[in-house]
Amino acid sequence: xxxxxxxxxISPVNVMTSxxxxxxxxxxxxxxxxxxxSVSDNAPDVIRDQxxxxxxxxxxxLFHYLILARQEERATIVHTISNxxxxxxxxxxxxx
Amino acid sequence: MAIAQALCTAxxxxxxxxxxxxxxxxxxxxxxxxxxxxxxxxxxxxTLGAATTAYTTTGEVANSGTYTAxxxxxxxxxxxxxxxxxxxxxxxxxxxxxxxxxMGALIYNDTNSDKAVCVLDFTSNKxxxxxxxxxxxxxxxxxxAIIRIA
Numbered sequence: 001x002x003x004x005x006x007x008x009x010i011s012p013v014n015v016m017t018s019x020x021x022x023x024x025x026x027x028x029x030x031x032x033x034x035x036x037x038s039v040s041d042n043a044p045d046v047i048r049d050q051x052x053x054x055x056x057x058x059x060x061x062l063f064h065y066l067i068l069a070r071q072e073e074r075a076t077i078v079h080t081i082s083n084x085x086x087x088x089x090x091x092x093x094x095x096x
Numbered sequence: 097m098a099i100a101q102a103l104c105t106a107x108x109x110x111x112x113x114x115x116x117x118x119x120x121x122x123x124x125x126x127x128x129x130x131x132x133x134x135x136x137x138x139x140x141x142x143t144l145g146a147a148t149t150a151y152t153t154t155g156e157v158a159n160s161g162t163y164t165a166x167x168x169x170x171x172x173x174x175x176x177x178x179x180x181x182x183x184x185x186x187x188x189x190x191x192x193x194x195x196x197x198x199m200g201a202l203i204y205n206d207t208n209s210d211k212a213v214c215v216l217d218f219t220s221n222k223x224x225x226x227x228x229x230x231x232x233x234x235x236x237x238x239x240x241a242i243i244r245i246a
Contacts, residue, residue, distance in 0.1 A: 009244040010103045010214050011234040013201075018227035022192065031188070031232050038235045 025070065029063040098132050098155075099200035101217035102146035103243065115208055118184045120174045123207035127189055127231065128167030129157045129198040132221070144202055144215040151202060151210035161194030163229070170203065173236060183241035190230040197223040201231065214243065 014034060016027050023031075036058060039051035074093060082090035110116055117123045128151060130142035142155025151166070159165060171187035186203075201216040222229070234240040 007246045008103050008108060009246065010101065010216075011240050011242055011244075012101065013216050013218075013234065013242070014232040015198075015218050015222040016228070016230040016232060017196075017222050017224035019225040020227055022228045023230060031230070034232065035235055038237070038240055040239065 025063055025066045028066055029059050032062050033059040098141055098143045099130060099215065099217050100145035101200075101215055102148075103214045104148050104212040105146050106149040106211065107213050110211060115211060116205055116213065117207075118172055118175050120172055122172070123205050125170045125172065125186070125203055125213065126151075126167045126206045127170055127186075128202050128204070129163065129191075129196060129229075130155045130200050130202065131157050131197055132199040142200065144200060146215075148202065148212045148215055150212050151204040157196050157198050160196055161192055161226075163191040163194050163196060166206075167201075169206070176236075178238035180246065181238035181241075182245045183236060183238065184243050185236035185241055186233050188230060188232045190228055191224075192228050193226060194229050195225050195227075196229045197221050198229070 014031065016023055016031060018024065018027070033055055037051060037055040039048050039055075041048075043051070074096065078090045078094045081093065107116065118125075130144060132141055132155070142152075144155075153165065156165065156167075157163065162168075168189050168191060170189060173185035173187065175182060175184040177183070198218065199221050200218050203213040203216070205211045205213060216231075233242045236242075238244065238246070
């Protein structure tokens with residue numbers, strides 16, 4: 001008799017939620033770094049520790065540039081709204 | 097447990113029957129959210145697991161924000177291989193300005209009679225209040241992809 005065996009797998013998902021608004025920069029940075037760096041729970045301690053340190057460093061960099069991206073986008077929006085004559089609304093958005 | 101993570105048994109059979117096509121121009125797949133403990137529609141509780149065969153409204157969370165009955169459409173990533181493992185993936189999905197409490201989700205084939213693919217167990221209630229509810233799929237590699245055949 002000839003048979004071929006195979007296994008099918010499914011992995012857990014990560015759920016992120018927020019209240020009264022969208023996800024925070026911290027949450028988005030965490031989601032990004034979880035996609036970029038993954039290390040097996042069964043990896044040798046030295047490798048796992050090094051990967052986790054690298055992961056934290058990547059997260060800090062992502063977090064920084066996420067904040068910058070939000071600020072720059074907001075600046076562009078404020079500029080556009082201000083130029084259209086809605087200076088009060090522009091100032092409100094700038095202060096968010 | 098009322099919601100247990102599993103690749104649905106019927107899905108495994110249907111793969112052999114060619115029912116599901118995960119190619120980017122293939123079938124449409126959706127993700128619906130479910131509650132336990134009477135948190136869903138009509139205070140029903142979802143019972144989902146390997147024996148689930150199709151999308152059900154029992155225990156599905158109520159409409160809120162961008163979440164509507166049946167859930168959200170998933171954006172497929174074309175199946176690929178890594179070593180001897182075949183895998184497929186979906187883009188992360190978000191429901192915004194939503195007040196949702198969900199314990200799990202069902203991915204199903206919206207093209208073919210809402211046939212079930214897999215059940216996702218969040219292991220605890222996840223809640224958004226007038227906010228964003230995001231499901232992030234794992235890294236698409238041979239060890240972690242959401243659906244893998246090794």
